[in-house]
Amino acid sequence: METFLIKALQLILSLSILVIVHEFGHYIFARMFKIKVEKFYLFWDPWFALFRYKPKNSDTEFGIGWLPLGGYVKIAGMIDESMDKEQMAQPVQPWEFRSKPAGQRLMVMVAGVLFNLLLAFFIYSMVLFTWNDTYLPLKNVTQGMEFSQAAHKAGFQDGDVLLKADNKELQRFGVRTLLDVAGAEKVTVLRNGKEVVLTMQEGLMENLLKDKEGFAAFRVPAVVHETIEGRAAARAGLTPGDSIVGVNGVATPTFSEMRAVLDNNRNQQVTLDYYRNGSLQVISIDVDSAGTLGFYAKGMYQVYQTVTLKYGFFESFPAGIRLGINKLKEYVAQFKYVFTKAGASSLGGFGAIGNLFPAQWNWQGFWEMTAFLSVILAFMNILPIPALDGGHVMFLLYEVITRRKPSEKFLEYAQVAGMVLLLGLVLYANGMDVVRAIFK
Numbered sequence: 001m002e003t004f005l006i007k008a009l010q011l012i013l014s015l016s017i018l019v020i021v022h023e024f025g026h027y028i029f030a031r032m033f034k035i036k037v038e039k040f041y042l043f044w045d046p047w048f049a050l051f052r053y054k055p056k057n058s059d060t061e062f063g064i065g066w067l068p069l070g071g072y073v074k075i076a077g078m079i080d081e082s083m084d085k086e087q088m089a090q091p092v093q094p095w096e097f098r099s100k101p102a103g104q105r106l107m108v109m110v111a112g113v114l115f116n117l118l119l120a121f122f123i124y125s126m127v128l129f130t131w132n133d134t135y136l137p138l139k140n141v142t143q144g145m146e147f148s149q150a151a152h153k154a155g156f157q158d159g160d161v162l163l164k165a166d167n168k169e170l171q172r173f174g175v176r177t178l179l180d181v182a183g184a185e186k187v188t189v190l191r192n193g194k195e196v197v198l199t200m201q202e203g204l205m206e207n208l209l210k211d212k213e214g215f216a217a218f219r220v221p222a223v224v225h226e227t228i229e230g231r232a233a234a235r236a237g238l239t240p241g242d243s244i245v246g247v248n249g250v251a252t253p254t255f256s257e258m259r260a261v262l263d264n265n266r267n268q269q270v271t272l273d274y275y276r277n278g279s280l281q282v283i284s285i286d287v288d289s290a291g292t293l294g295f296y297a298k299g300m301y302q303v304y305q306t307v308t309l310k311y312g313f314f315e316s317f318p319a320g321i322r323l324g325i326n327k328l329k330e331y332v333a334q335f336k337y338v339f340t341k342a343g344a345s346s347l348g349g350f351g352a353i354g355n356l357f358p359a360q361w362n363w364q365g366f367w368e369m370t371a372f373l374s375v376i377l378a379f380m381n382i383l384p385i386p387a388l389d390g391g392h393v394m395f396l397l398y399e400v401i402t403r404r405k406p407s408e409k410f411l412e413y414a415q416v417a418g419m420v421l422l423l424g425l426v427l428y429a430n431g432m433d434v435v436r437a438i439f440k
Contacts (some may be wrong), residue, residue, distance in 0.1 A: 003359045006044060006083060006196075006249065006357075006358075006359065006360065007358075007359065008359045010357040010358075010361070010366050010369075010396070011353060011357060012068060012086070013366075014357070014366065014370040015068070015070070015370065016042055016372070017119075017370060018116065018119070018370065018373060018374050019042055019043075019070050019071040019117060019375050020042055020071070021115050022113075022115060022377060022381070023040060023042075023071050023073045023112065024040075024113040024115060025071065025111035025113075025114055025115030025116070025238070026073050026109070026111050026112045027040055027060075027073050027109060028077065028111070029107055029111040029288050030073070030097070030106045030108050030390065032074050033104045033107075034197050035057065035075060035076065035077075035095060035096065035097050035100060035272050036075075036076040036096065036107065037060045037073055037074070037075055037076070037255070038059065038061065038070070038074040038075070038076055039060065039061050039062075039073060039074035040060055040061070040062050040063075040073050041062070041063045041064065041065050041071050041072055041073075041074075041272065042063075042064050042065070042071045043064055043066065043067055043068045043069065043071055043237055043399045044065040044066075044067040044069050044070070044071070044072070045063060045065030045066065045067070046065075046067060047129070048066065049064060049066065050062040050063075050064045050065065050066050051062045051063050051067050053168045059303040068182075073346075075097045075108070076093070076095060076096045076097060076100040076313060077092065077093065077095075077096025077097040077099060078096075078097035078098065078377065079172075079306075079408060079415055080345050081413045086110055088154075090206055096130075098408075102396055102399045102405075103398045103400065105107050105396055106393060106396045106397070106400065109269045109389050109392040109393050109396060110382075110389070110393060112381060112387055112389055113378045113381050113382045114378075116374045116375075116377050116378035116381070117324065117374070117378045119371075119374045119377070120318075120324045120327070120371045120372075120374040121320050121321045121372060122320070123320075123325045123367050123368075123371035123374070124320035124321075124323045124327075124368075124371050125316040125317045125319065125320025125321070126316065126320070126367070127309055127320070127329075127364060127367050127368055127371070128309075128311045128314035128316045128320055128323070130364075131312055132308050132309060132310045132311065133308065133309040133310075133311070133319075134301070134303060134306050134307070134308045135172045135282075135306065135307055135309075136171055136172065136173070136218070136300060136306050136307075137171060137172060137306075137307055138161060138163070138170050138171060138172060138173055138177075138303055138306075139161065139163070140304050140305045140306075141161060141218055141219070141304055141305070142161075142298075143159065143218075143219040143220070143221060143253065143254060144158070144160050144161045144184070144189075144190070144219050145158070145159075145160060145162065145173075145216040145217050146158050146163070146216060146217050146218075146219050146254070146256060147160070147209065147216045147277075148211060148213035148216065149209045149211055149213060150204065150207040150208045150210075150213065150215075150217055151208070151215050151293050152413075153202050153207065154198070154207075155198040155199070156189070156198065156202065156216070157191060157405035158194075158219065159192075159219065160189040160190065160191050160193065161189060161190035161191075162177065162181070162187070162189055162216075163186065163188045163189055163190055163195065164186075164188040165180035165182045165183075165184035165186075165397045166180075166185060166186055166187075167178075168180055172244045173216070174332045175334070176326065176330055178205075178208075178377045179203070179214050179330065179333050179334070180432050181200070181215070182200075182204045182205040182208075184200050186189030186199060186200065186201060187189075187199065187200055195435065197259070205233045205337055206337070209337060218300045218304075219253075219256075220254060220255050220256075220297070220299065220303055221243055221244075221245075221254060221255065221295060221303060222244040222245075222252065222255040222258045222297055222300070223241065223242070223243045223244075223298040223302075223303060224238050224239065224241065224242040224243075224244070224295050224296075224297065225240060225296045225297055225298040225299075225302065226240060226296070227239070227240075227294065227295045227296075228255070228294045228295060228296070230294075231288075231293070231294020231295070232240040232287070232288065232293050232294050232387060233293045233295035234286050234294065234295045235284050236272075236284070236285040236286075236293075236356045237283065237298070238274070238283075238285075238293075238295060239276070240282075241276070241277075242274045242276050243259055243274055243275045243276075243384075244272060244273070244274040244276060245273050245275060245280075246264060246272070246273030246274075247261040247265070247270050247271070247272060247273070248261065248265065248270050248271055249271070255297050258289065259292075261345070262287050262291045262292065262293065263291035263357060264291075265287050265291075266287055266289055266291045267286070267287065267288070267289055267356075268286075268287055269284055269285065270284070270285060270287055270288050271283070271284055271285075272284075272293075273286050309372065317401070324371065324375060324414045327371075327372055327375050328375050331375060331376060331379060332379060332400075335379075335400055353373070358367055370412060381440065385418050385421065386414035386417055386419075386421075387414075387417075387418030387419045387421075388417055388418065391414065391415075391418055395411065395414070
């Protein structure tokens with residue numbers, strides 16, 4: 001329950017920041033062109049609001065709604081989700097959105113996306129400045145990777161070290177690496193000390209989405225970081241730095257292989273082979289009912305040699321912009337898989353997004369995820385779907401190019417169609433969260 005609350009709080013705080021910044025972009029550009037903004041709300045307020053405030057001599061009512069599904073600004077004279085047909089039936093006023101030139105209206109609609117991108121760039125810059133960029137080069141992962149079933153079918157073997165996708169050197173493991181591998185004709189790996197070239201077949205990404213097991217994970221040796229007082233590891237005399245290499249005579253070069261053997265010997269005594277200061281030791285030790293010994297193992301960043309890139313305050317901004325652009329490129333490259341059967345079944349709603357946040361409050365993790373969600377929000381909002389900013393932009397570009405303005409009746413129908421489509425997608429995505437929660 002505590003983990004759920006921490007993730008939920010992070011999700012709500014993150015989305016609140018993103019919505020306020022996005023809507024502020026629309027608001028500030030509308031006011032710049034002397035367009036009246038009637039409402040600026042965080043969350044939706046059907047029937048009632050939790051908070052309302054209208055400053056003296058201001059046309060705008062600021063507030064917080066009770067339904068945490070984004071937020072909005074109500075711009076006078078604009079066909080939007082408010083569907084204010086009564087206002088649109090009145091004569092056009094000079095302070096209304098519809099009275100302004102197409103170029104100004106276009107800038108108002110693009111501003112929300114622009115502000116989300118600028119926010120992402122700024123957050124990434126400050127993350128790099130505050131916490132630096134520490135990563136684990138793939139070439140330093142001497143024990144290689146553990147691969148999923150779909151990756152095994154593609155020719156990868158546990159212990160392979162990823163080197164190249166076609167002629168591109170693979171430096172760090174992440175989404176970009178997976179996209180490079182999935183799109184390559186040849187992938188070079190280091191296997192048993194020798195370079196091996198694998199010929200890739202089409203469909204690797206689709207198979208990964210279908211199996212939902214991921215692509216690969218780092219192989220990490222079972223090295224004791226800290227024993228738990230009173231548990232079997234402490235009683236048997238294991239100490240930090242001990243490297244476990246075998247259980248009951250079965251070689252266990254990685255932590256996951258050790259856990260698999262222990263899991264088959266729950267509530268039993270086993271013999272443990274481990275190295276201490278280069279000397280092989282053997283002890284008997286009890287396995288508990290959970291298949292564990294009672295110690296914390298060293299993580300990959302403690303076992304393998306990492307690289308840290310440090311940035312000064314001014315250096316962090318171009319680096320943050322590059323990072324934000326790369327995140328956007330990665331997300332756009334993945335987006336095409338949404339239209340596959342496996343991709344559609346992997347869609348998730350607020351539950352899936354919330355699970356992306358750390359289980360324990362971590363400011364670096366929170367800000368990194370907020371920046372990434374800001375990139376996603378910018379991209380999704382610029383899609384040419386009526387009811388999204390991109391739908392308004394699409395019709396405005398048509399007006400700029402043809403010098404013909406779509407009729408208000410057409411725009412109303414398009415807005416309704418877009419809202420129905422988006423509501424369907426929201427219900428489907430969150431429904432998939434429920435299905436996965438029930439049948440996991």
